[in-house]
Amino acid sequence: MEIPNVPKLDARRVVDGQRYIKFLKPIPTTSQGKNVEVRSKIVGVYDKGKGTVVEREMVLAEKGGEEYVQIIESMFYIAQGGWGGPKGPATVNYPPPEGKQPDATHVLQTTAETAHLYRLNGDYNPLHATPEPGSNMGFGGAILHGLYSWNSTCHALLQMVGGSDPANIKEYQARFAAPVKPGDKLITEVWRTGELADGWEEIRFSTRVEGGKVVLSNGRALMKCQDVKSKL
Template sequence: MSSTRSGGPAERPARWRLLYFMVSSSDWLTRQRSMVDFPSPTLLRLASSGLALPGARALLDAERYIERVRDVPSAEGAHTLTYQSRLLGVVPKRNGALIHTAGELFDGGGALLYRMRASAYALGATSVAASGCEPSAPPTPPPPRACDASHTECVGAQQARLYRLSGDYNPLHVDPAAARAQGFESPILHGLCTLGYAVRAVLLLCARGDAARFRAVRARFVGTVSPGDVVRTRVWAEGRRVVFVAEAKGGEEQEGASRMVIGNAYVELDRDAELAVPRPVARL
């Protein structure tokens, strides 16, 4: 499929309309406008808080903290979940701005289920003024020894399309024209999907694959993953805390060095890690 940076409707076959069904205007593809003018849930929440991001070409995951306080109610019966978020601060950078937010997930009775913090990089938003505070967390480098274990896995070619079922329909992850308009050579995997691969690896290596032992994760996104890449997660068990890094390579890079995609990261478990080394599913 051939396309240009402008992302006009004549450049896409009719099936591409299915990729944009979250956009409220049904004639969105008939108007000449940028592919990056996409109302993602994050952008809508920021807009409702009064924050404008003039010039922003993309909103990319920079850092995440997710803490499980208690389990989400079972799927049996009807449940109401409420997510409340707030803007913590904006920090101008050379090529954009860091946007820091915090959120909490509650059940229908008001009980806290999850705490979350996120930092996103608004690429191109160079005229945003500083405001609020910049949350700080101590760095979490790996211990000065070889990793205790590692796990490798190949990202499926259709993984980005499948992950759209989570509710993130940003075309950056599936449309080559949208990816190029935002400065990437091709579509990239969702940041949280990459994090999912890494956290699953940590649980396989250090908690016998038992997701119920998960308590919290903090991670910084330092690179991108593309469908078809091989991701290797290396872990260092430090009691209940498991420090980890994730690296990736793919295509012509298969014979070369891997690139870091997640760093300054750890998973907290409910008790000390129990190291187990599963059979790797791919070589890196």
Template sequence: MPIDAAKALAAEPRSGEISWDRKDVLLYHLGLGAGVPATDPDELRYTLESRLHVLPSFATVAGNGSPGVISGLSMPGVDVDLARVLHGGQSLTLHRPIPVEGTATATGRIAAVHDKGKAAVLVMRTEVTDADGPLWTNDAQIFVRGEGGWGGDRGPSSLPHSRLRSSGGTPTEPPAGEPDRTVEKRLREDQALLYRLSGDWNPLHADPEFAKVAGFDRPILHGLCTYGITLKAVVDTLLGGDVSRVRSYTTRFAGVVYPGETLRIRMWRQAGAVRVAVSAVERDDAPVLADTVVEHS
């Protein structure tokens, strides 16, 4: 069996030093589409080093995103085909604001392995600390098609990807009523090519032939790119542009996004949180992100 759950869970955590600087932060923000209009003072907070703040979702790529989704696939007990892998969901907890430049220790491990019958879900946890203490904790849900069925723990009933709904997952509906804010974001045709420069080199997002093998008409956008674009929309519209207010950010990747499409980002205010639903406008509002919550101060 390609996934040995017991071995994966028992494996020693992997730790390594990561570092980032202003250029990494600027590149990440540009990969999300920041800087339009280029002279907008609100956008300059993402694109000009003298005014720079760090969007919290940068935590998913800091140090080139390692350890992360790809490194999790090389952990003991895990041996899978990259073409069968999808990123099912992501949770981020901020312990304090991310500095513009930094060096830290990232420790990664497999925190859970779920048997969904027709697939397996690995939860890859990364904890990052620097000299001043904890910075952030990332949980990435890695969905591996065709690797379930060994009789293991099924985990949460909500499945991490819409392609699995036939296996019994129940997607959560967005809140009732009209959203407090709606933002539409048109993606560049080369959005995935820009975003991958921050460290996610999976050919699914660039190579048409690889995308076909994986079952897609053409390369798809990184789920974490949509994740970052969505958080930026929430910060800019409902949190007064203050990135330090974000406490945590969770989502489930409910469907694919193709570069060049338009994202419709709907936001509902709640006590200490913003609920979000994201869809692809050109495909009849096909769901893209679901079960999405930004907790804030």
């Protein structure tokens, strides 16, 4: 990636840092008869010393028409910092409510094939297919796509508190805190805050590997909650 006044960044050594999505309009189930485009622009580049963070905004929209989704992604370029750029603003933290048990828990078992199946979405980064890139980056082998954990956790939130209806989620975000290995079991814990704004309740959540680290932190969503309890 080439950005003016920034050293050339090696896309082979990049991982997701944080991602936010806002649903502006219901997404059509087909693009037939529509001229759909993704508008993309860099909104920030920050020197974190141990690496460089690049923030990019993407908007899914009809060309010249309605906007459906806004996404802000933060990409961390490993060991590509120290070039004297701005440090960037401090991020807002959304920890789980202190001393409160989760309102719902979801368990997802991944397999050795999970990353290979997820690659069919179009992300063919070898970091998720062969052990050598991950070993060279200090991960000890291949790791799952960060977006697999991010997307599957969003799906779990809808199942647990949103009645499995995509109309019941307005915003969703999380920070990628640690890698996930193929075969790991993912545990998502969800807390309802009771804080409402225009009918949308703020939800806090985190996802961790069973017996291990938190892999998605800073989890926050705005949802219309249904009286649905976890089946687990």
